[in-house]
Amino acid sequence: MQLRLIYILPIFVFLLNLVKADLTIITPEPGEKYDLSETGEVSIDLSWVYLDSTPSKADITSFTFSLCTGPNYKINCLATLAKVSAAEVDSDIYKANILGTLGTDGVYYIQIFAQTESGYTIHYSPKFYLEGMTGVLVAYTIMESADPTPETRITTGAVGATIDSRSFTVPYTKQTGKARYAPMQMQPGTKLTAKSWTRKYATSAVTFYTSMRKSLQQVTTITPGWSYAISSDVNYATHAPFPSDNGGWYDPSKRLSLTTRKINLRKRAV
Numbered sequence: 636m637q638l639r640l641i642y643i644l645p646i647f648v649f650l651l652n653l654v655k656a657d658l659t660i661i662t663p664e665p666g667e668k669y670d671l672s673e674t675g676e677v678s679i680d681l682s683w684v685y686l687d688s689t690p691s692k693a694d695i696t697s698f699t700f701s702l703c704t705g706p707n708y709k710i711n712c713l714a715t716l717a718k719v720s721a722a723e724v725d726s727d728i729y730k731a732n733i734l735g736t737l738g739t740d741g742v743y744y745i746q747i748f749a750q751t752e753s754g755y756t757i758h759y760s761p762k763f764y765l766e767g768m769t770g771v772l773v774a775y776t777i778m779e780s781a782d783p784t785p786e787t788r789i790t791t792g793a794v795g796a797t798i799d800s801r802s803f804t805v806p807y808t809k810q811t812g813k814a815r816y817a818p819m820q821m822q823p824g825t826k827l828t829a830k831s832w833t834r835k836y837a838t839s840a841v842t843f844y845t846s847m848r849k850s851l852q853q854v855t856t857i858t859p860g861w862s863y864a865i866s867s868d869v870n871y872a873t874h875a876p877f878p879s880d881n882g883g884w885y886d887p888s889k890r891l892s893l894t895t896r897k898i899n900l901r902k903r904a905v
């Protein structure tokens with residue numbers, strides 16, 4: 636039983652980290668912080684996995700890595716970090732070197748542009764913080780919970796191939812591919828019109844196994860891009876240095892209705 640759990644746990648963690656399309660970036664971790672104040676630069680390990688879709692690993696001829704910032708709806712790539720051939724990328728891992736002079740402190744992410752003979756695919760790493768930056772280009776400071784939507788454009792003859800939006804209308808339980816397409820809630824309206832609720836599906840799909848599979852039945856779930864943005868930020872208001880300066884402090888002696896008195900214990904005993 637313990638041996639089976641050891642094998643299942645890495646697969647479970649692997650599936651949780653997969654996100655979208657032909658390749659999926661799994662590192663760096665979302666919200667990771669890197670301090671460049673001492674060295675003036677940092678190296679970040681980018682790693683990804685390939686899925687059973689187009690383009691395949693063999694189709695890719697080169698990679699271009701760019702440092703980007705900004706919200707998902709307004710991506711701003713500040714600099715190209717490197718452009719390398721696919722043969723130079725070992726084991727689907729690339730160490731991206733970032734200089735502190737590229738921008739200010741803030742939230743960044745790396746764009747991976749994978750070139751093929753018939754098109755390209757674009758993916759974005761999870762967002763991370765860079766501190767100790769000395770550049771002048773202003774970075775975005777809000778950490779959004781979602782990554783920018785990937786883009787794939789492969790041309791066969793005169794026809795371009797991208798993710799077909801109709802895939803999201805096929806009931807999830809009827810899909811059999813390695814990557815499945817899940818419908819997601821879009822931006823809600825301003826009024827509620829429904830009077831009651833109903834189940835989307837009467838039952839859930841589940842498969843039980845008596846032994847370990849030799850391959851994964853499903854690799855990832857692909858969700859459509861968001862039709863809205865969720866953002867958050869810190870409170871930049873300057874706080875008062877001491878409670879007495881913001882009205883939250885009072886002299887405890889002013890709240891006492893009775894005063895303390897010293898009692899002579901010897902006299903009390905008599």
